[in-house]
């Protein structure tokens with residue numbers, strides 16, 4: 013399992029590979045005393061100012077892609093899962109993955125969960141979601157969908173079913 017969000021955090025941690033470029037572009041106020049990115053300050057800037065978001069992405073996304081490819085090259089197991097929050101918005105992963113799986117839920121549930129996780133207000137969460145591809149478009153683009161509107165145990169059942177489906181698809185492809 014390779015999670016691009018984790019890679020993004022590592023790039024912006026103390027001593028992270030993206031920090032010199034981010035400080036050069038956005039200034040030392042965006043770096044905390046320990047050397048990490050000031051995520052709160054950056055979040056407030058980029059979800060208010062689209063040009064700043066695009067500049068942040070232009071610095072981080074190529075590094076995230078590079079680190080993803082390196083991690084995938086070392087991945088073990090019958091198949092690898094690459095977790096990409098902006099998979100459908102970005103063209104970069106098109107040739108990297110064989111199939112796409114959307115973890116989906118209705119927007120009201122999504123807003124409530126993100127508010128609970130982050131402590132952000134509803135308008136803040138909706139402003140972030142407005143920068144992302146609409147749910148219906150992602151549903152159309154995805155090869156597979158897991159419905160995560162229900163409980164965590166309902167989610168686990170669907171994950172197991174998809175895992176079995178991927179394993180049997182791989183076994184079928186190998187025997188042909």
Ligand SMILES: CC(C)(COP(=O)(O)OP(=O)(O)OC[C@H]1O[C@@H](n2cnc3c(N)ncnc32)[C@H](O)[C@@H]1O)[C@@H](O)C(=O)NCCC(=O)NCCS
Pocket residue numbers: 016017020049050051052054055058065068069072076096097098126140143144
């Ligand atoms: C702006 C940053 C510093 C805010 O960090 P913070 O820890 O406060 O929030 P977090 O990362 O949990 O994101 C908050 C919410 O915004 C969403 N989000 C994050 N980056 C983006 C983006 N570029 N476009 C749209 N939505 C985004 C996340 O899915 C999440 O729901 C951080 O999100 C970031 O570095 N973003 C740019 C890198 C990126 O594109 N990451 C997402 C894919 S790996």
Ligand SMILES: Nc1ncnc2c1ncn2[C@@H]1O[C@H](COP(=O)(O)OP(=O)(O)OP(=O)(O)O)[C@@H](O)[C@H]1O
Pocket residue numbers: 017097125126128129160161162163164167
């Ligand atoms: N089925 C569920 N029941 C209850 N809470 C859930 C369920 N699925 C996810 N959550 C919670 O919702 C929040 C968002 O989930 P998660 O961080 O996995 O989503 P994500 O798609 O990675 O979000 P983002 O792209 O915003 O980082 C987390 O706090 C998680 O614990």
